[in-house]
Amino acid sequence: MNSFLTGALTAALGFSFAAEVAAEEWNVSVWGKRRAFTEHIEKLAELVSEKTNGEFTMNVSYGGLSKNRENLDGISFGAFEMAQFCAGYHPDKNRLITVLELPFLGVENLDQEVAVSHAVYAHPAVQEEMAQWNAKLLMTSPMPQYNIVGTGEPRTELSQFEGMRVRATGGLGEAFKAVGAVPTSVTSSEAYQAMESGVVDTVAFAQHAHLSFGTINQAKWWTANLNPGTVNCPVVVNIDAYENLSDEHREALDSSVDEAIAYYLENYGKLLKRWDEVLEEKGVEKVMISEDQLIEFRQKAADPIAAKWVEDIEAQGLPGQELLDLVKEELSKAKGS
Template identity: 25%
Template sequence: MVSMKSVLLGLGLSAAVAGAAAADTVLRYSEAGPNRGARAKALEYFLDETTRMTDGQLQFDVHWGGALLKWSAALNGISAGAADMGTVIAPYAPKQLQGLAIGDLPIETSDPWVGLRAMFELMTTNAQLKDFLTRENVVFLSNFTSTGTQFECIGDHRIESVEDFEGLTVRATGIAGKALNELGANVVNMTFDKVYQALDSGLVDCAAGYYYTNRALRHYEIVNYISETNWGQVGGFALVMNKDVWEDLPPAHQTALRTAGSNMVDEFARIQLATIAEVKAGLQTGDIGRKVPVVPMAEAERAKLLALTDSYVQEWISDMTARGYDGQGIWDDYTALVAKYTSELEEDGYPWDR
């Protein structure tokens, strides 16, 4: 049974008692993204799985589209109890979520299943990163990934080489934004809900984006080119719960949340890979709603992007070390997990195809 402490800390947490047994618990979930697209499907899968595994004792009241907490307020709101749980993104709380931001550091692969699995295992087994989030009064449950970063451009802008970024106004965040500044781009940092208008009005020439968000947010209506860079993937993108609420849940419910979180990783990867194939094909044929050429970046140019961001890996390691953590050790754990799941994928294929 959930204590009064969590009822007060989590404004949306409600529990009633019928006789000796606890009734259904309703957890308030804050999601700043829209109720459509691949990630929304994965989140609903996670919530449904949790409800199923707890025989309906855990249920959820989801507030979509930032109706409860915007991206910039998500972590503090969940930590303080304005929501019991929700989705957070590292760049919107860079100091508080610096540990989680390891998932935003560029890695060679842009495969969503590899990225998701590596981050999930890292965040649930690495004692230092678990401690890092505990200090923010949240508990990691699962994670999302942006998939490989592409660039959506208006006008006649086609990004085929690193030199093509010079002089462009580009919406980007985090490590990508810092790297693009080095390449001479004028970087604008804004939340995804504002990107459509920014592109449509010409405020930005290009925006870092992803195939699944292109369709979900209808960016295909206004862009003229998709430059396919597959520049790493944003993995500092997590589903977290208020720590006090978590600790007041019975162990069986905690296990259900953890299990559902692990299951969601595979389900989200499966949805993402299917979505990428479908959207990419639809952009090239026009079946998605409008024909938009996809311009692949040559591997030699993509390698330049990855090399450009090596210094930011060292910066993250140094910053974490300065905060009392073993930055190099955490990074080594992460890269070992990326290698582990890359090898597993090469040998066995995706879990749903085995």
């Protein structure tokens, strides 16, 4: 009897230990506060926990683990297992995905943004570049075309952009620079203060960010149709952490990506539907730029900036034109479907 009980106790302890070993807890580094921009990450954590009966959990930290511009570095040395960052924060570290931040690519909605982003993420050269940071691209954080909110009198003519201080990063910053504006890359968290103190006259954000970071509360006007482009903000995982997952947990993670993106798109769609109400509530004038001014903007900022991007990327021995062609091809497919 004693032998039987000892054996049973040993087996029970062994099972308990195995269950403990099987449990997985990841730390996820994002910034700001929970908002439309992070809902796919929150949904991903929820789905993974459900699919693994709570054995695989994710702790989403809003600024507690790292600064947003240092998230990729944190991933590289394993400070946390998952993170979100934006390509324009450090284009020298993620050169190839900056193709998605080129101005006036022609992306019209969030579904198209997902399609072109994930096509680029799947390209071998892109994956190889990100692997240098021990990062695996998991999913995008699709955002609509950026538009600017501003102080003072509305700027409806490109000539009024001359000398305009605008918070814009990456390809958007280059686009505004092409028409005489002065871009600055203060972080999203610093944008409100930059407007309030007069460091910038205008801020380029997607709608959710104007709400989340309070820039809409400083604004007198908003450009409804400037649509110069957007930024690309991937969610990445540490390669070592990903490869160390059990087959069951890895499947739970991989199979949850499309569901998380679908939830994100549905949630963001609700925000876009009420955007005009938000402008009215806050007394922000909706400014429409004339078509001839938009054409002039595209002529100055689209092809020249794309051509320069390809030249710079290919000078580094990387497939610039191939990636730009891939974006155009995938965008054409997405529009056709």
